[in-house]
Amino acid sequence: MTSRIAIDPNVRVRGNETYAGFEDVEGVVGVDDDVEVWEPEIGLTGLGRITDIDADRRLIYLAVDWASLRLAPIRQAVRANVTVYSSHPQVASALRAINERHTPVFRFRQVRDDVPA
Amino acid sequence: MASEATVAVPANAVVIRFRPTDPESVLRWAEKEHRRIGYYRLSVFADAPREREDEDAVVRRLLAVSELAGVDPAGNKRVFVCAKASELLRLNFTFHKDEEEDELEEHYSVDLGPAPTVDDVRRFLEPFAAEGRQR
Numbered sequence: 267m268t269s270r271i272a273i274d275p276n277v278r279v280r281g282n283e284t285y286a287g288f289e290d291v292e293g294v295v296g297v298d299d300d301v302e303v304w305e306p307e308i309g310l311t312g313l314g315r316i317t318d319i320d321a322d323r324r325l326i327y328l329a330v331d332w333a334s335l336r337l338a339p340i341r342q343a344v345r346a347n348v349t350v351y352s353s354h355p356q357v358a359s360a361l362r363a364i365n366e367r368h369t370p371v372f373r374f375r376q377v378r379d380d381v382p383a
Numbered sequence: 384m385a386s387e388a389t390v391a392v393p394a395n396a397v398v399i400r401f402r403p404t405d406p407e408s409v410l411r412w413a414e415k416e417h418r419r420i421g422y423y424r425l426s427v428f429a430d431a432p433r434e435r436e437d438e439d440a441v442v443r444r445l446l447a448v449s450e451l452a453g454v455d456p457a458g459n460k461r462v463f464v465c466a467k468a469s470e471l472l473r474l475n476f477t478f479h480k481d482e483e484e485d486e487l488e489e490h491y492s493v494d495l496g497p498a499p500t501v502d503d504v505r506r507f508l509e510p511f512a513a514e515g516r517q518r
Binding site for chain 2: 274278279280286287308320325332333337
């Protein structure tokens with residue numbers, strides 16, 4: 267199984283490489299290993315390769331294929347069709363906030379003339 | 384290797400940062416940087432507008448430099464935040480370069496000072512929130 271390392275996409279060292287701490291690693295890694303890189307806050311994932319390990323400072327250097335980074339879709343353990351009927355604006359607002367943060371999962375349809383979608 | 388010397392960044396420079404923006408997470412990255420070079424610093428991308436370039440064009444250019452322009456073409460996932468260098472400078476933050484020959488020209492490190500706290504990180508992030516740009 268490919269190991270995964272959390273990164274900060276802002277961090278650029280040694281040209282266009284980046285680094286992470288040992289604490290950011292899931293799995294077992296070594297130099298030249300291909301790994302999945304990800305930014306946990308928004309679910310950005312992509313590909314990287316370990317170029318160096320600094321055991322003294324507990325840091326791992328990576329060459330990242332920055333152009334490969336994409337927002338990962340929500341992983342669905344269960345597929346279900348759920349219909350939500352609500353005239354409360356906060357419900358729609360909450361569902362739209364989820365759509366904005368993740369790959370859209372909710373579709374809106376107006377079912378009553380007096381209640382907007 | 385990094386030094387204490389600051390670099391002059393124009394006040395009208397546009398500064399962008401990608402996620403993470405959670406203050407505690409950002410502080411942990413500053414702590415890792417301290418492990419690496421002995422300074423609590425955070426990475427940003429920044430540059431001043433070129434002739435006939437508006438701020439949106441600078442942002443697009445910085446995204447291209449970072450090679451992350453394709454992350455969210457629809458621009459509605461809040462992948463990065465923006466600030467003006469003038470606001471960070473007003474808050475007495477300083478910009479630094481790594482002094483590595485191959486450091487990206489538009490990549491800078493902003494110093495949080497010695498022993499920063501989460502409140503220092505919030506102070507650093509404030510101009511990005513105040514700018515109100517969510518892309």
